[in-house]
Amino acid sequence: MIRSVIQGCGAYLPEKIVTNAELATKVETSDEWIQQRTGIRQRHIAADGEFTSHLATKAAQRALDASGVKASDLDLIVLATATPDETFPATATRVQAALGMTRGSAFDVQAVCAGFIYSLSVADSMIKNGIASTALVIGAETFSRILDWNDRGTCVLFGDGAGAVVLKAEQGQGTSHDRGILAHALHSDGRQHDILYVDGGPSSTRTTGYLRMEGKEVFKHAVVNMAAVVGEVLEKAGLTPADIDWLVPHQANKRIIDGTGRKLGLPPGRVVLTVDKHANTSAASIPLALESAVSDGRIKRGDLLLLEGIGGGLAWGASLVRW
Template sequence: MSVIRSVVAGCGSFLPEKVLTNADLAKMVDTSDEWIVERTGIHRRHIAADDEKTSDLALAASRKALEDAGMNADDLDMIILATTTPDNTFPATATAVQAGLGMHHGAAFDVQAVCSGFVYAVAVANNFIAMGQARAILVIGAETFSRLLDWDDRGTCVLFGDGAGAIVLKAEEQSGTNEDRGVLTAHLHSDGRYKEKLYVDGGPGSTSTVGHVRMEGREVFRHAVVNIAEAIEEALAATGFTADDIDWFVPHQANKRILDATAKRIGLAPEKVVITVGEQGNTSAASVPLALDAAVKDGRIKRGDLVLLEAMGGGFTWGSALVRW
């Protein structure tokens, strides 16, 4: 029986020009390159310029994704943008991207699931396509996360960076088997009991301020490895695949220690893990599409490859998606 799948037609990414190295941070806060690398695997991160908004980063990545897909804004039915750092409290930053692309039809909205945002957005877009309510959707993860940082807190300011990545999902009729191209399965979770482990201490509805990131690093690490592994196992169980079947694992780039521990827990070979955290830091909702685009552009991910996506973020939120490229 044939089904409609959400096939990745193109991808693109964008990183701000400014680079902040560990040596730069050591001049700002009590830290060192050795301390940061040992605990996180991060060497540098990109930081948005004062006049660069989240929508600017998102728009640049979106144009590259559309070009890669051989499409333009007129071909889109919808834009879904995952972000924790919108340009404004409202309207949705996705509408700024919509206007920037010259798209005057369809719908555009934001998804907020922090670092899990892109995986959430992929799942939402996939459902719209599966239901026949859209044929082509631009899915974006974009952040100017540096705007949320307390630059005196060495436990958080060393972790994060800015950037944007995007993919175009397009409806295609497929055979309905695991050999189909496109999103094969997606699984989302959250548990609000753990809000205090990773959150921002401000917001328009509570303090009328933006606030700063606050995190209990050890607790986040512990929950991340367990929750991510369970979401991955859920995706494998839903499709009948095993870890050996995965060609590429593209995880949220939070911390190299988390990536290594997760891959080991589910039995994935280290050489199958796409890692960009060392050069980009944790870019929250942008990290998965940034890593995806890097692996596609350098030739690692090829058509027909089975690609596993996962992420976990504040909330806690977490999820996985299995995609045949």
């Protein structure tokens, strides 16, 4: 059985850091209020002229370096983003050109904060179907460009960044002990559009618009849907919560992350938490968290990882990976 095995990962965060205290000078909020409700202490903000493709390319190159894979070895790039450089073409093609990859295919996937899980599933399917053998999966966002900086309910929550992983086809035994991606579960519910969206677009208003969110409703759906999808993906792989070594969640809110960890019976030390340093970076948050725990040595070969996230759409999903 062919498995998609993660060879390595990379991350990039813009140099500019904005603390809660700095935001408190611009909108009616405070460091205490933000930390108490979200766990966020700071966020990185892309510089003028620094685009999603630039962040994605830097994270991608670091993932390639960590994997010992050359851009010329790639035959697929899947880029998860809700903040592309342009309406078209796909931002992934800009990354393809910047890396010097001249064969295969490159395209974007738009599932907002669940985008990395969706993109991982797409790349995994293409590898298992023989369409690709070496793939780069990236999550990259410049959410600072779609924030209303006068809306204290949203502008304090998000940041910019990028993370990436390199996948390679390897022969497995077809058991849960195989290295690589073991299972996915994906869902969406378009009826919940109005609780998290951007009020603009080329077809509707011809302008980009700003992010709009009903925080309490999003929180409620996140708690219920995350519990269900985690159970579903574990069942697909024939595993239980006791088998999980690390929870690598979408970094939206510390309370949601803590709640998911408790439901799985995982101690806080087995949950990767980076929301305090990065805030919510949408599709970039899971690979950024993953890279953090890999680079500091917490995640080791053979560990079972549960990746999960939910975002606008609503769209949500989970993946099980044997490192």
